[in-house]
Amino acid sequence: MDISFVILVEMLYAIASLVLISAGLAVVFGMMKVINLAHGEFMMMGGYATITAVGLGVNVFIAMLIVAPLVVGLIGLVVERLVIRHLYGRLVDTMLATWGLSLVFIGLATMIFGNTTTGISTPIPGFTVGAYQINGYNFFIIVMAVVLVIALYAVLKGTRAGLIARGTMQRSDMAAALGYSPDRIYMATFFFGSALSGLAGAILAPLVGLVPTSGGAYIAKAFITVIAGGPSLIAGLVSSATSFGLVNQIFTFAVSPVIGEVALLIAAVILLRAMPQGITSRFFKGKL
Amino acid sequence: MSLKRREFLGAGAALTTAALLPSAAFAADTIKLGSILDTSGIFDAYGKPMDQATRLAIAEINANGGLLGREVEIIDYDTQSDMALYSQYAQKLTRQDRVDVVHGGILSASREAIRQTMRKTDTLYFYNVQYEGGVCDRNIFVTGVTPTQQVEVLVPYAMKKSGPKVYILAADYNYGQITARWIQKFVEDNGGEVVATDFFPLDVSDFGSTITKIQQVSPDLVVAPLVGGAHLSFFRQWAAAGMNTKIPLASTTMGVGNEHKVLTSAEGDGIMVAYNYSQELDTPENKAFKEKWKAAYGDTNGIHELAVSTYQGIMLWAEGVKKAGTVDRDPVIEALETGVSIVGPAGNIAIDPQTHHATLDVHIMEVEDQKMKVVETLNQVAPVDTQAVCNLQENPDDNTQYEIEI
Structure with a gap:
């Protein structure tokens, strides 16, 4: 009995971490069609922002949930103004530019923080379920992912800003005709997407040893999740994270963690072969 | 005026000798030790302290009168964590600088990149790093621990x-x-x-x-x-x-x-x-080593096992040279093969003649309060993995890295 509970928690955790890793990219790539290859580095910077803030005496939760998203959001803002805004609509060019950016960020982080592993310990203690120990921080990650998805939905669906953003992404000329500045809206959306990446990096920071090249570990999973999700932002994110998280954990528990990773990638290949436009091109059609 | 080649060379030699005269305490020509390490790039956390250890060891040797009455000079190259630079600098060390011995290499890949160059040019080579074991080559000595x-x-x-x-x-x-x-x-x-x-x-x-x-x-x-x-x-x-x-x-x-x-x-x-090493080792040799390190570099934070291995590797080589009475490769190898040993910061370390690896002390430690507390010391543990596949006494021409079957 205990073991099924523990496995359930691990599965939810795997899904939740995929959601967190991919949320920022879903906004930047899914909504804005900017192939942000520096997404992993945005997460890495979120981690460093958290560790630095904690080192300066800031409460760890404030550092994770407020400082890191703000810092990375601002970095995203600068990047958008200097580079990305010239490249909207040029998919391949954004890829090259953001790849260059990712190298720059890795270089800068190496210069500032050095090429050594740093980290902070998890702020939530582990606890016991029957004969098993569970990492208490897993629950925090699950809760954060749920809150994030609900908040994303509420903002995009329920607020005027969300409506304007969605409208601009679909037809920026129409939005302009109605008196909204697409330039401003793109800027704000990129800020928001970067902040989400920073938040994800911050929340995952206590679980890993952070090095300037840490971003590379996330980038592939984030892209697979977002692309397999398809056209709907939130439904796509949740459905593909759920599929991949389940496949990964089932094979991890049945065979080994390496096979779990392999299974995730094979599942992605099969899924994209069967549904080239992503899960939400067939299911949950028209959902947000 | 036309200068004949012979005259020019003679004049040149005289000038060179004159230039070296101020350091008259030592004999005219120096012993050249080549050092090849990544002191920048992603492996610099390993390489920098190893470089510092090299300098410390050579300064100590020179302060004690050098080797065979000659001063030891370091010729070093920073390979910048780039494997391609290893082969390039190895060529330079052996063919242009004509060094008497080379210490260095960090990753197994870097060792394999330069090992054959050292062998072909008959340049004695010391690899002072913990690695997976199995290298069998009479021209190399390995002073790090094996699995x-x-x-x-x-x-x-x-x-x-x-x-x-x-x-x-x-x-x-x-x-x-x-x-x-x-x-x-x-x-x-x-x-x-x-x-x-x-x-x-x-x-x-x-x-x-x-x-x-x-x-x-x-x-x-x-x-x-x-x-x-x-x-x-x-x-x-x-x-x-x-x-x-x-x-x-x-x-x-x-x-x-x-x-x-x-x-x-x-x-x-x-x-x-x-x-093999912990900063917390409570021996007079380690205390003295840490003092010397502190005097040279300010604090002891950088010292790690690889730095100590490098220091011990150089000291073992120096011991071999003293015993052989020359820096020529073959007599030094023969001298080292007699089982030369020193007491270094990590304890007693001896060359195993059969494999050219090291027999050394291994300390069991437990992490306590971000330090390594030594619980138990096992003296003189032999590199049995490499011994199982490599016997340079019987087969001195061997030149392989064995994958050890268990």
């Missing part, structure tokens, strides 16, 4: 403290694979059983499901030869799940890059490791 030297000592100790059921978590490349096999062998030799072995690519940083699996199997002991920054997450997640107080943990790699200083004491305490 068995750690595992043979660590496994019985850890099993005695915990129990016979062992779970292995290893890095998925040659070092991890080979080490995991040795762990399995020594667990079985000590009457235990390996209940499972999991390998992890170097970029895996999520160990949640693994930790659950470990609990399902509930072993008495976990042995973890995990490598690099991503794998450091394991120790953190293990502690976050509260497992560090339930199942004892041992590792052959935790601490080489001073990882125990990155983990908090709550996360790291109690992890068992086995190394």
